[in-house]
Amino acid sequence: MKRGNILTLVILLGLVALLVAVPAVLQDRLTERIATAMAISLVLVVGLQTFTGNSGILSFAHIGFMGVGAYASAAITIPVQMRGMALPDLYEIIKTVQVSGYVGILIGGLVAALIAAVIAYPLMRLSDAPAVITSFALLVVLHTIIAHWSAVTNGPRTLFGLPSVTSLPLAGGIAAVAVVVALLFKESRIGLLLRASRDDERAAGALGANIPSLRWRAFILSALFAGIGGALWGHFVTSFSPKAFYLKETFVILGMLVIGGTNTVTGAVIGTFAVTILFESLRALETSLNAADIFADQVVGLTEIVLAMAMMGVMFLKPGGLFAATEIGPLLLRRFKKKG
Amino acid sequence: MQFLLQFTIDVLSLGGAYALMALGLVIVYGILKLVNFAYGELIMVAGYGLFLMNGSGLPWIVMAAVAVLIAIATGVATDYIAFRPVRAKSVTAVLITSFAFSTILQNAALLFISPRARNVPLPDLFSQTVEFAGILIPARNLITIVASILLLVLFAWAMKRTVLGIAMRAAATQFRMARMLGVPANLIISSAFAISGFFAGVVSLLWIGRIGSVTPGIGLEPLLVAFIATVIGGMRSLQGAVLGGFLLAFVNTGLNYTLPQDLLQFRDAFTFTLVILILLWRPEGLIRGPATGQRT
Numbered sequence: 001m002k003r004g005n006i007l008t009l010v011i012l013l014g015l016v017a018l019l020v021a022v023p024a025v026l027q028d029r030l031t032e033r034i035a036t037a038m039a040i041s042l043v044l045v046v047g048l049q050t051f052t053g054n055s056g057i058l059s060f061a062h063i064g065f066m067g068v069g070a071y072a073s074a075a076i077t078i079p080v081q082m083r084g085m086a087l088p089d090l091y092e093i094i095k096t097v098q099v100s101g102y103v104g105i106l107i108g109g110l111v112a113a114l115i116a117a118v119i120a121y122p123l124m125r126l127s128d129a130p131a132v133i134t135s136f137a138l139l140v141v142l143h144t145i146i147a148h149w150s151a152v153t154n155g156p157r158t159l160f161g162l163p164s165v166t167s168l169p170l171a172g173g174i175a176a177v178a179v180v181v182a183l184l185f186k187e188s189r190i191g192l193l194l195r196a197s198r199d200d201e202r203a204a205g206a207l208g209a210n211i212p213s214l215r216w217r218a219f220i221l222s223a224l225f226a227g228i229g230g231a232l233w234g235h236f237v238t239s240f241s242p243k244a245f246y247l248k249e250t251f252v253i254l255g256m257l258v259i260g261g262t263n264t265v266t267g268a269v270i271g272t273f274a275v276t277i278l279f280e281s282l283r284a285l286e287t288s289l290n291a292a293d294i295f296a297d298q299v300v301g302l303t304e305i306v307l308a309m310a311m312m313g314v315m316f317l318k319p320g321g322l323f324a325a326t327e328i329g330p331l332l333l334r335r336f337k338k339k340g
Numbered sequence: 341m342q343f344l345l346q347f348t349i350d351v352l353s354l355g356g357a358y359a360l361m362a363l364g365l366v367i368v369y370g371i372l373k374l375v376n377f378a379y380g381e382l383i384m385v386a387g388y389g390l391f392l393m394n395g396s397g398l399p400w401i402v403m404a405a406v407a408v409l410i411a412i413a414t415g416v417a418t419d420y421i422a423f424r425p426v427r428a429k430s431v432t433a434v435l436i437t438s439f440a441f442s443t444i445l446q447n448a449a450l451l452f453i454s455p456r457a458r459n460v461p462l463p464d465l466f467s468q469t470v471e472f473a474g475i476l477i478p479a480r481n482l483i484t485i486v487a488s489i490l491l492l493v494l495f496a497w498a499m500k501r502t503v504l505g506i507a508m509r510a511a512a513t514q515f516r517m518a519r520m521l522g523v524p525a526n527l528i529i530s531s532a533f534a535i536s537g538f539f540a541g542v543v544s545l546l547w548i549g550r551i552g553s554v555t556p557g558i559g560l561e562p563l564l565v566a567f568i569a570t571v572i573g574g575m576r577s578l579q580g581a582v583l584g585g586f587l588l589a590f591v592n593t594g595l596n597y598t599l600p601q602d603l604l605q606f607r608d609a610f611t612f613t614l615v616i617l618i619l620l621w622r623p624e625g626l627i628r629g630p631a632t633g634q635r636t
Contacts, residue, residue: 056432058432058435122620123616123620125620126619126620126623128431129373129374129375129431129575130571130619130623132375132435133375133567133571133615133619134615134616134619136567137567137568137571137612137615137616137619138612138616140564140608140609140612141608141609141612141613141616144606144608144609144612145606145609148605148606148609247560251439251443254436254439255440258432258436262432299451300447300450300451300455301446301447301448301450301451302447302451304443304444304446304447305443305444305447305448305451307443308440308441308443308444308447309440309444311436311437311440312421312422312437312440312441315425315426315429315433315436315437315440316425316426316437319426319429319430319432319433320430
């Protein structure tokens, strides 16, 4: 590994460590919850970056795989005695299967990756707008199935009873793993070839890169993280409905990635931090406005409006995001050298 | 026989609305090669326009005209706010800005009006039914059929015979060449957005005529429909969009009639799987439009 990349790794892992450490020092419940949610977002955003960043194809389907992970883990981790109530029509075979939350999270990720591997292979031939549209269609398909497959998902109703196993250290640890894997993948042979195909599809193809297969591997990896992130989230909030895995969530996750910079892992991490902090402060403002009863009606949607404006602002000024092309390590080294 | 007639009218009225939705989306896509994710919100703003004019005492037709004008204005605003600043920079950036603009409009409706459904004023005609050959047909279905046929004919004529129409078709085929021959790029793009807004406004009247009320999220379904229809029919050709709209209505109505109840709830999954399959088989859609040149 080059010096710049090691520096990047140290800085990004330092940020994740800080995220875990600060609430532990503050001993504040709310901060801890926000930090945990942020760590889960990190897993999702960095996971999405491994595909979108390296292949250059915007994927809307990601949140669908997040849902797959959450529901897959739910079906095998809800305590058996509660499962009759939460999922009365569950199939006999999995009715008696009971694993711990940790195994559930892992299996959630694997199920998402497996489904991605099966359905995504033929889709990887498409580039540009058709690729984005199919990923959008895939999100709708996944959402429709999740929202109506009553036997496994309790239909559009809320599914409850997941064991609460997601703690801040666990989520932070997995986020750190995601960051390391994303950086390694980016610098690996597959990652390099994929980035070549992103910058010039024809030239990369002419050099012998098997682009669909490269994209496919990145997609599976990114679906794995989406599934793990979804399962983590499921065991964090312990009850959810299919609505949680649709356009609104997609918007937030995409916003984080795009504001930070799609093409770099640094961008994914910084974007997640920036958007979460912005989001939480706005939400706090919204809550206090509502509590103060200044307006006749409840204030809703303000958070999303400001986030959308921030996204547009970043796109106008820096279309590639805050970290458009270079990771933070090489960036700092370069600046350091210039001065010295 | 009665069944056949019923089925035909269902397909035609749904297909007419779908075709108009698809045309509004594809007119922008054809020129810019970019999907306008904020298209559904044009339908929403027209609906809220109607709602806000409720009780103003104006004749309904005036309110409807104002609602369509609001949609047109929002369409042009989409161009200026979401597209123009980033159009030349990157595809991803435009997809994101139009997605963001759609979120802003939706949440503005949430924030300033209400998350709950609001009733809109509709003329009595929309709730009446006509009896014909032994079947009851809602008048709004007939209105939709007539309106969509009229608009499609008018639009086809305008694209073939007027200067603006010819310039737009030229821009959709070879944008750079069209510019060299003196077609003003920004004007053409703004006109495309205005036409898109016009279709959205009309669709809004017909669509809300079916539902009777407007919610902040009302634009999602028309957007998805327009999406599927254009993908099926061909994203570069206007005829393709119309064909896609009617085909989708045929498939949806057919599934409605034939699928058993417990599978019917998965209808969207079936249609979107169809979209994916068609894109795989023919990434250009069923009707291949003219070969295209560079994006702006």
